[in-house]
Amino acid sequence: MAEEIILLDFWASMFGMRVRIALAEKGIKYEYKEQDLVNKGSLLLQMNPVHKKIPVLIHNGKPICESLVIVEYLDEVWKGEAPLLPSDPCQRAHARFWADFMGKEVYDVGKKVYMSKGEEQEATKKEFFDTLKLLEGELGDELYFGGDTFGFVDISLITFYSWFYTYETYGKFSIEAECPKLIAWAKRCLLNKNSVSKSLPDGKQVYELVSELARKLERK
Amino acid sequence: MGESDEVKLLGAWPSPLAIRARIAFNIKNVNYDFIQEDVEAKSELLLKLNPVHKRIPVLVHGDKPICESLIIVEYIDDVWSSGPSILPSDPYDRAIARFWATYIDEKWFSYFKGINATLQEKPKKAAVDQTVEGLLVLEEAFVKCSDGKPFFGGDQIGYLDLAMGGYLAWLTVTENMNGIKLLDQAKTPQLLKWAERFRQHPAVIGVMPETERLTEYANYILPKMRGDNPPK
Numbered sequence: 001m002a003e004e005i006i007l008l009d010f011w012a013s014m015f016g017m018r019v020r021i022a023l024a025e026k027g028i029k030y031e032y033k034e035q036d037l038v039n040k041g042s043l044l045l046q047m048n049p050v051h052k053k054i055p056v057l058i059h060n061g062k063p064i065c066e067s068l069v070i071v072e073y074l075d076e077v078w079k080g081e082a083p084l085l086p087s088d089p090c091q092r093a094h095a096r097f098w099a100d101f102m103g104k105e106v107y108d109v110g111k112k113v114y115m116s117k118g119e120e121q122e123a124t125k126k127e128f129f130d131t132l133k134l135l136e137g138e139l140g141d142e143l144y145f146g147g148d149t150f151g152f153v154d155i156s157l158i159t160f161y162s163w164f165y166t167y168e169t170y171g172k173f174s175i176e177a178e179c180p181k182l183i184a185w186a187k188r189c190l191l192n193k194n195s196v197s198k199s200l201p202d203g204k205q206v207y208e209l210v211s212e213l214a215r216k217l218e219r220k
Numbered sequence: 221m222g223e224s225d226e227v228k229l230l231g232a233w234p235s236p237l238a239i240r241a242r243i244a245f246n247i248k249n250v251n252y253d254f255i256q257e258d259v260e261a262k263s264e265l266l267l268k269l270n271p272v273h274k275r276i277p278v279l280v281h282g283d284k285p286i287c288e289s290l291i292i293v294e295y296i297d298d299v300w301s302s303g304p305s306i307l308p309s310d311p312y313d314r315a316i317a318r319f320w321a322t323y324i325d326e327k328w329f330s331y332f333k334g335i336n337a338t339l340q341e342k343p344k345k346a347a348v349d350q351t352v353e354g355l356l357v358l359e360e361a362f363v364k365c366s367d368g369k370p371f372f373g374g375d376q377i378g379y380l381d382l383a384m385g386g387y388l389a390w391l392t393v394t395e396n397m398n399g400i401k402l403l404d405q406a407k408t409p410q411l412l413k414w415a416e417r418f419r420q421h422p423a424v425i426g427v428m429p430e431t432e433r434l435t436e437y438a439n440y441i442l443p444k445m446r447g448d449n450p451p452k
Contacts, residue, residue, distance in 0.1 A: 050323060050357060062312060069318045076311040089298035090221055093286045100288065101272065134272070 005030035006058040008044050010037055012206050015067040015103070016055040017159035017199050022071045024195030025082040025150075068099055071155060084152045098138060098145065099156035105131055106160055114170035114210060125171050132179045139185055150193055158196055161186045165203030166210050223300055225282040227252040230266055232259055234437050236386035237289035238277040239427055243382055244296040246423035248303035259441075290321055293382055307379045313365075317372070320361050321383035328354040332387065335394055336442050348400055352407065358384065359408040366410075370417050377421055385418045389429045393438050396431070 007023070007030050009016035023030055035044055035054050047056045047063035057064045057073070064070050075084040086092050109131050112124040135157065139145055145153035164175050164186075176183040189196045229245070229252050231238025245252050257266055257276050269278045269285040279286040279295065286295050297306040308314050331354050334347030365372045365380060372380035395402050403412045419428055429437075 051327075059312075064312070064315045064319070066319050066322055069315050069322065072318070073311055073315040076314065089295055090281070090284050090286070092298065093291050093295040096291045096294070097286075097288055100291070 003028075004058075004060050007032050008035050008047065008056040008058070009033070009054050010035050011201055012162070012209050013054060014107070014159035014163060017162065017201075018067045018155050019055045019057060019070050019074075020199035021155050021159070021193075021195045022074045022084060024198055025084065025155075025193075026074055026078040027081055028074070028078060068096075068103065068156065071152065075152075084155065086146070086151065095146070095152045098153045102153075102156040102160070106135075106157065110160065110163060110167055113167045121171065125173060128167070128171070129178050132175065132182055136179055136181045139181060143188065144185070150189060150196075154189060158186060158189045159200065161190070162200045162203050162206050166207045169207055170210075221281045221284060221299065223250075223302070226280075228255055228280040229253070229277055230255045230257050230263075230269065230280070231277040232257050234389075234429055234434055234441075235259075235276055236390055239386040239389075239429075240289045240382040241277050241279060241292045241296070242427045243377070243385065243423050244293045244306055246427065247306060247377065248296060248300040250296070250300055250303075260444075289386070290325070290379075290383065293379060297379075304376055305378070306373075306382070308373065316365065317378065317380045320358070320365070320372075320380050323361075324358070324383050324387075328358065329387070332391075332394070335398060336438070337446060339446065339448065344398070348398070348402070351402055352404075355402060355408050355411060359411050362410050362414060366414070371414065377418065377423065381414075381418060385415075385424065385428075388415055388418065389431065389434050390438075391415075392431050393434045396435065397438065 005023075005028060007016070007019060009019065009032060011034060020032075033043070035041060037054070040052055044054065044056065045052055047058055048054075048065045051065065053065070055065075055067055055070060057070045059073075059077075064073050071084060085095055109124060109128045113121065113128050116124050142148070144150045145157070168175055190200070191197075227245075227250060229238065229241055231241065231254065233256065242254070255265075257263060259276075262274055266276065266278065267274055269280060270276075270287045273287060275287075277287075277289055277292060279292045281295075281299070286292050293306060308317055328351070331347055331350035335344060335351060337347070338344050362372060366374065369375050371377045372384070377385070391402055394400075403415055405412055418424055
């Protein structure tokens with residue numbers, strides 16, 4: 001039976017990008033459907049009625065939601081190509097722990113950086129760098145968070161790279177100055193992995209989007 | 221780490237998250253050392269084993285710490301693979317189970333904990349309403365996942381049963397303390413029946429705290445967590 005795979009996504013979503021990278025790593029052909037997040041389409045509402053959010057992967061008509069759940073699903077079904085999670089149970093637990101951390105801690109503090117001002121923003125910036133330095137510690141001297149090979153944890157974090165320009169511009173700081181190892185890792189991923197360079201939008205485009213949304217909010 | 225290496229679990233008897241891990245161990249018939257943590261005074265050991273989040277439960281297998289209750293449950297399933305399976309075998313069913321477990325922890329629990337987080341009527345009622353709405357969603361999820369069988373996992377308790385079941389004792393205590401019904405014969409009849417079956421399951425008995433003991437604990441800890449004024 002021919003596989004039918006559809007991805008409901010939004011170009012700037014760091015969660016959607018994770019799925020795009022995983023699909024590319026596995027060499028899976030799929031149909032990408034860009035979603036309007038303001039006027040949500042009937043397919044999205046039907047496929048993710050609980051959260052009404054992207055990304056949603058539709059595999060032969062059956063929906064799978066939540067980016068990391070989707071990535072694990074792809075890894076389990078397309079077992080032969082480019083394994084994303086380690087096979088050892090302890091390393092797998094470790095990978096899930098850090099992937100989870102990215103979506104919660106990194107996402108939350110990153111959002112606060114561009115949404116806060118003044119003293120609150122200063123405090124948030126410190127929290128942001130503490131978080132990134134923790135990740136640098138976890139990376140250590142390895143090429144990737146997965147060790148020698150690019151994997152689940154790398155996928156869960158690299159997509160934030162397209163938002164770094166936004167964080168830096170709003171926060172008026174340089175991430176490379178504070179966390180050179182992390183930026184070196186990110187550039188390594190972009191250079192060595194086609195799946196990453198194909199899936200990440202330009203950081204300046206993300207910044208334009210955020211600025212436009214901020215302007216719209218101010219006008220309300 | 222193999223099945224025969226030393227196993228410890230840092231937790232606390234009232235903790236819904238530790239309950240998940242303990243039931244998982246019972247399903248697999250694994251002996252472990254249960255190290256009770258004082259939630260008000262975190263031990264050096266806990267801070268060393270979970271420096272990122274500084275919270276229970278933490279599984280220590282040999283010398284390796286595993287953190288986060290659902291990750292611990294998956295780990296137990298992976299390592300003690302000769303015992304009954306906790307996660308479904310089909311990848312799609314696994315994705316559905318993981319989706320709902322995430323919903324329970326990230327959405328539903330944020331409503332539920334709101335009930336006891338305040339003494340003020342309005343926000344409390346809002347939290348109760350959201351919790352009940354969430355349970356209606358989970359009622360539907362139960363019907364789909366169980367497919368006519370007794371548990372979310374089918375004939376036997378599985379990952380999603382543990383995810384939800386960990387909270388049952390606190391659900392009962394919260395209902396009693398607030399004079400409300402969360403699981404309800406009219407609105408969530410299937411979940412109500414499931415809860416009864418779950419409580420009586422051999423892997424759950426002895427792990428699920430008794431209502432009276434948990435109520436006493438709740439009366440002690442909740443005012444502290446809320447920062448209530450001391451009674452005059």
